[in-house]
Amino acid sequence: MHCTTxxxxxxxxxxxxxxxxxxxxxxxxxxxxxxxxxxxxxxxPISRTPAAACRDYINGVDPVTGKGVVDEIVDALTGPLxxxxxxxxxxxxxxxxxIGPDTExxxxxxxxxxxxxxxxxxxxxxxxxxxxxxxxxxxxxxxIVGELRSGYEALTFxxxxxxxxxxxxxxxxxxxxxILTIAACGVPAISTSTQSFGRMIVINGPIRKExxxxxxxxxxxxxxxxNSVLGRVATLISINLGAGGIPDHSYYGSQGNVTNYSNVTFxxxxxWLPEGWKPFHVQLGYEAEESAMSxxxxxxxxxxxxxxxxxxxxxxxNMSRRILPSAAYKSGLSLLLDPVVARDxxxxxxxxxxxxxxxxxxxxxxxLGEFWQYHLVTGFSFPMGxxxxxxxxxxxxxxxxxxxxxxxxxxxxxxxxxxGRMNDFWQAGDFHLIGSFCVDEWR
Amino acid sequence: xxxxxxxxxxxxxxxxxxxxxxxRLNSLDDKTVYIVxxxxxxxxxxxxxxxxxxxxxxxxxxxxxxxxxxxxxxxxTELWDEIKAQGQGAILAIGH
Numbered sequence: 398m399h400c401t402t403x404x405x406x407x408x409x410x411x412x413x414x415x416x417x418x419x420x421x422x423x424x425x426x427x428x429x430x431x432x433x434x435x436x437x438x439x440x441x442p443i444s445r446t447p448a449a450a451c452r453d454y455i456n457g458v459d460p461v462t463g464k465g466v467v468d469e470i471v472d473a474l475t476g477p478l479x480x481x482x483x484x485x486x487x488x489x490x491x492x493x494x495x496i497g498p499d500t501e502x503x504x505x506x507x508x509x510x511x512x513x514x515x516x517x518x519x520x521x522x523x524x525x526x527x528x529x530x531x532x533x534x535x536x537x538x539x540x541i542v543g544e545l546r547s548g549y550e551a552l553t554f555x556x557x558x559x560x561x562x563x564x565x566x567x568x569x570x571x572x573x574x575x576i577l578t579i580a581a582c583g584v585p586a587i588s589t590s591t592q593s594f595g596r597m598i599v600i601n602g603p604i605r606k607e608x609x610x611x612x613x614x615x616x617x618x619x620x621x622x623x624n625s626v627l628g629r630v631a632t633l634i635s636i637n638l639g640a641g642g643i644p645d646h647s648y649y650g651s652q653g654n655v656t657n658y659s660n661v662t663f664x665x666x667x668x669w670l671p672e673g674w675k676p677f678h679v680q681l682g683y684e685a686e687e688s689a690m691s692x693x694x695x696x697x698x699x700x701x702x703x704x705x706x707x708x709x710x711x712x713x714x715n716m717s718r719r720i721l722p723s724a725a726y727k728s729g730l731s732l733l734l735d736p737v738v739a740r741d742x743x744x745x746x747x748x749x750x751x752x753x754x755x756x757x758x759x760x761x762x763x764x765l766g767e768f769w770q771y772h773l774v775t776g777f778s779f780p781m782g783x784x785x786x787x788x789x790x791x792x793x794x795x796x797x798x799x800x801x802x803x804x805x806x807x808x809x810x811x812x813x814x815x816x817g818r819m820n821d822f823w824q825a826g827d828f829h830l831i832g833s834f835c836v837d838e839w840r
Numbered sequence: 841x842x843x844x845x846x847x848x849x850x851x852x853x854x855x856x857x858x859x860x861x862x863x864r865l866n867s868l869d870d871k872t873v874y875i876v877x878x879x880x881x882x883x884x885x886x887x888x889x890x891x892x893x894x895x896x897x898x899x900x901x902x903x904x905x906x907x908x909x910x911x912x913x914x915x916x917t918e919l920w921d922e923i924k925a926q927g928q929g930a931i932l933a934i935g936h
Binding site: 399401402403409428445456471474488495508527552640775 | 842880911915
């Protein structure tokens with residue numbers, strides 16, 4: 398992206414990238430309008446590779462083209478331009494909205510070959526099925542829902558496009574308000590990052606019961622149609638309406654993320670919240686009678702019950718100290734508490750969710766010396782501090798033993814109640830809230 | 841044989857707006873070329889070596905190594921302006 402800026406300024410540029418990103422570089426250059434940009438590649442990885450090896454890479458050959466790296470650099474800056482290199486103007490990319498007619502077998506194969514699925518079986522989005530799906534919302538099928546960027550460009554899409562993906566996932570028409578909310582929120586379930594991010598989706602309010610979501614026993618497992626399908630459709634929307642999810646093309650998550658299958662989608666168990674604990678959406682300012690979809694960013698959810706804890710809060714504090722500091726990057730803490738655990742925490746003195754978040758916020762501090770060692774701090778927070786951005790700029794002037802909070806604000810610690818009261822076990826993860834969106838607007 | 845038509849499940853892709861590449865240099869001689877380190881963690885040694893190798897091979901060219909301000913994806917407009925004012929070309933490196 399920096400090269401594009403420089404080229405627009407009239408400065409010839411020579412980008413060098415690691416070979417594993419060759420496809421990405423070529424694709425991105427094409428999308429931004431410089432398909433012939435001269436990209437040089439060297440062996441991968443570079444990070445932490447000794448200087449002598451880097452020197453060998455530079456004196457060696459481009460692993461993609463077989464040409465000398467230095468020769469390619471010189472050619473990128475001095476080689477004559479072709480007419481295609483100097484092309485201007487615009488090229489539309491309109492596609493037919495209807496595919497076929499063909500046999501179901503051939504169309505199923507087409508969807509697989511084009512990577513329009515999550516590779517689990519799908520229902521083909523026939524016109525008839527999509528029409529039925531559209532009965533689940535009052536919105537015009539041709540209404541533009543929004544834009545989504547799951548890969549390297551933002552696509553626009555209509556209510557009908559969303560309905561097609563809902564059909565594919567196996568949705569019922571009554572799920573449409575939630576599905577449209579997920580599609581309209583602008584947050585893709587899948588991102589491009591090499592870090593393999595995941596998402597968590599939490600539904601609150603009356604819509605939970607209206608569409609039969611599970612907030613009790615097995616709520617986090619694939620044991621309820623609404624929970625399963627809503628989580629799945631978020632991923633299909635990212636793939637098809639956000640142009641993402643194709644490895645080595647629009648997706649570079651090194652390991653991927655198991656949460657991408659279903660996006661940890663569940664309803665909060667509002668019925669078994671302890672007295673004084675508000676539903677999550679009410680904490681955010683919604684009325685209890687409103688329905689909301691909250692979407693979180695993170696990496697994982699895992700089991701959090703320690704063996705030797707004296708109390709629930711001791712265990713939570715112990716585990717919370719392992720979470721990436723939120724000041725380092727987009728991080729946070731989400732506690733997914735069984736109602737039994739919520740009750741125990743009330744008995745330990747936490748009469749509200751907010752008091753629990755505040756206590757964790759105040760009791761999980763770390764030193765600046767520890768903070769500066771995090772990888773993501775090196776890549777993001779440290780250069781931001783050098784650039785004068787607070788609080789990092791001030792932190793760079795402070796002693797390493799200075800204590801800072803692990804989370805920027807108590808609100809980055811989300812408390813959610815889910816489960817069937819079978820045991821005082823619970824789960825938690827590094828998911829932090831990106832945003833909460835009203836479902837009722839899409840009814 | 842039963843044939844069906846289905847909806848295209850994909851959204852509408854934006855148009856591609858082509859950008860003409862900047863005019864190239866006739867040679868590197870007597871030019872100033874910036875080597876911009878975009879600051880991916882633990883890769884500074886690469887751009888340092890790049891400056892050494894290029895300076896050895898192209899003694900009539902001035903290579904200026906600079907670390908871009910801010911995280912790797914963030915623009916450094918001050919540096920871009922400096923390159924425009926004082927340089928004739930730029931090499932950008934490197935991630936991961």
